[in-house]
Amino acid sequence: xxxxxxxxxxxxxxASLAVMAQDNISPARKQAIDSLALEKVKDLxxxxxxxxxxxxxxxEANRVMDRAEELFAPGAEMxxxxxxxxxxxxxxxxxxxxxxxALNYDRVNITWYDIQYISDLERQPDGRxxxxxxxxxxxxxxxIETGMNYRDTTKKDITIYVEKKQTQIAGRTIEFWDVMLGxxxxxxxxx
Amino acid sequence: xxxxxxxxxxxxxxxxxxxxxxxGGPGTIKDDGRFAASTKQLNQFFRRFNGEESVDGNIxxxxxxxxxxxxxxxxxxxxxxxxxxxxxxxxxxxxxxIQYVLSDVYPYFLNFQREGWYAEVDTEFFFKGKREKxxxxxxxxxxxxxxxxxxxxxxxxxxxxxxxxxxxxSKEFLHPLSHELGFMNLRRAFQDSNLPESFTANSYSxxxxxxxxxxxxxxxxxxxxxxxxxxxxxxxxxxxxxxxxFNRPGFNTGWLISNLVRLGxxxxxxxxxxxxxxx
Numbered sequence: 438x439x440x441x442x443x444x445x446x447x448x449x450x451x452a453s454l455a456v457m458a459q460d461n462i463s464p465a466r467k468q469a470i471d472s473l474a475l476e477k478v479k480d481l482x483x484x485x486x487x488x489x490x491x492x493x494x495x496x497e498a499n500r501v502m503d504r505a506e507e508l509f510a511p512g513a514e515m516x517x518x519x520x521x522x523x524x525x526x527x528x529x530x531x532x533x534x535x536x537x538x539a540l541n542y543d544r545v546n547i548t549w550y551d552i553q554y555i556s557d558l559e560r561q562p563d564g565r566x567x568x569x570x571x572x573x574x575x576x577x578x579x580x581i582e583t584g585m586n587y588r589d590t591t592k593k594d595i596t597i598y599v600e601k602k603q604t605q606i607a608g609r610t611i612e613f614w615d616v617m618l619g620x621x622x623x624x625x626x627x628x
Numbered sequence: 629x630x631x632x633x634x635x636x637x638x639x640x641x642x643x644x645x646x647x648x649x650x651x652g653g654p655g656t657i658k659d660d661g662r663f664a665a666s667t668k669q670l671n672q673f674f675r676r677f678n679g680e681e682s683v684d685g686n687i688x689x690x691x692x693x694x695x696x697x698x699x700x701x702x703x704x705x706x707x708x709x710x711x712x713x714x715x716x717x718x719x720x721x722x723x724x725x726i727q728y729v730l731s732d733v734y735p736y737f738l739n740f741q742r743e744g745w746y747a748e749v750d751t752e753f754f755f756k757g758k759r760e761k762x763x764x765x766x767x768x769x770x771x772x773x774x775x776x777x778x779x780x781x782x783x784x785x786x787x788x789x790x791x792x793x794x795x796x797x798s799k800e801f802l803h804p805l806s807h808e809l810g811f812m813n814l815r816r817a818f819q820d821s822n823l824p825e826s827f828t829a830n831s832y833s834x835x836x837x838x839x840x841x842x843x844x845x846x847x848x849x850x851x852x853x854x855x856x857x858x859x860x861x862x863x864x865x866x867x868x869x870x871x872x873x874f875n876r877p878g879f880n881t882g883w884l885i886s887n888l889v890r891l892g893x894x895x896x897x898x899x900x901x902x903x904x905x906x907x
Contacts, residue, residue: 524752
């Protein structure tokens with residue numbers, strides 16, 4: 438069983454190591470990284486919907502916030518601006534989630550548009566790669582008491598950091614690509 | 629008329645190829661084509677300009693792909709990369725630019741890592757407790773294993789009249805035999821004069837960025853926020869264009885060319901001087 442596992446791992450890595458031996462990311466590798474990054478963004482969008490929902494209990498929302506925070510590189514921030522002002526208000530990721538949880542609506546509905554855009558990856562001075570994924574989110578909040586209904590559509594430009602990492606499996610050093618989310622720019626759109 | 633039809637056909641192609649599955653899978657909102665048409669990132673502006681992605685933006689074309697930098701694809705993209713609602717760029721100039729860029733003999737492309745493009749970033753700082761606007765001119769430069777954005781210049785109004793070197797008869801000076809007196813008359817420059825810049829060389833030019841950084845290190849300047857970004861491009865020989873972000877209803881949105889100038893001799897330097905000095 439152990440031998441089969443090592444064989445499988447060997448086959449899996451032989452395909453990727455040829456690419457990783459160079460420092461450039463091949464189109465095929467880029468596609469795989471894009472998928473991984475999109476998975477993380479999908480996870481984030483799921484967490485955002487749970488945190489924002491009034492049906493989510495406080496303890497559960499806190500647990501989900503912890504999970505959501507783990508997707509981000511340390512120190513990541515949310516930069517938020519509205520239609521009326523391009524000025525950016527900055528929030529730490531945790532603070533942003535806490536504000537989302539504390540919104541004073543009885544019903545909150547967060548949905549996503551079926552479109553996303555993934556940039557090229559550029560290498561930064563420390564050797565890590567950086568890219569940006571753009572997605573669109575619709576927020577609807579209803580307050581029963583006041584009858585207020587708020588709705589907006591925001592564009593979210595999410596930084597992704599791509600880094601080659603190493604791990605030890607069965608005494609062998611295995612290299613793999615890891616994706617972390619970084620700063621997020623949230624812009625209200627006129628849609 | 630033919631051009632209108634082509635642009636319309638291009639939009640239809642964009643709308644019809646919107647993917648069914650998005651970020652959240654089932655239950656997502658179907659884009660009516662506006663977000664697909666929007667030039668969502670500056671990265672997409674580059675790719676569309678160069679014809680390096682599919683019409684819906686979902687497929688990246690690489691060298692060797694049949695549609696990579698395809699002239700017909702580029703033509704469709706270039707037509708929608710202009711602000712067609714508020715810009716004063718004439719259809720004639722736009723058409724000449726597109727023809728120039730798509731030349732059969734020597735087509736032009738944008739290159740992210742090559743110099744010749746700048747970001748102009750409007751920011752707000754608190755300077756000695758008062759809110760002030762500052763414009764940063766930024767550019768991409770190679771650094772160690774990759775690239776980085778760096779600040780090349782700052783335009784900060786409170787510094788504008790900080791140095792005002794007089795000319796002509798009103799300019800004070802240190803006489804040419806000052807050295808024989810061991811420059812004892814420097815007292816005149818540093819104590820008696822309010823304009824010590826009078827005593828600097830003809831080549832003297834204040835370095836506002838250094839002063840800006842110094843004030844920041846002295847805790848006199850505190851960053852507050854970014855209030856706007858635009859880009860200046862000089863990468864297409866003989867042309868200058870400005871790219872702005874348009875956040876408005878409709879299909880002509882995102883990062884678009886808002887200003888286009890055909891450059892004559894010396895024009896590039898004049899525009900660069902304007903961008904860097906804002907005079």
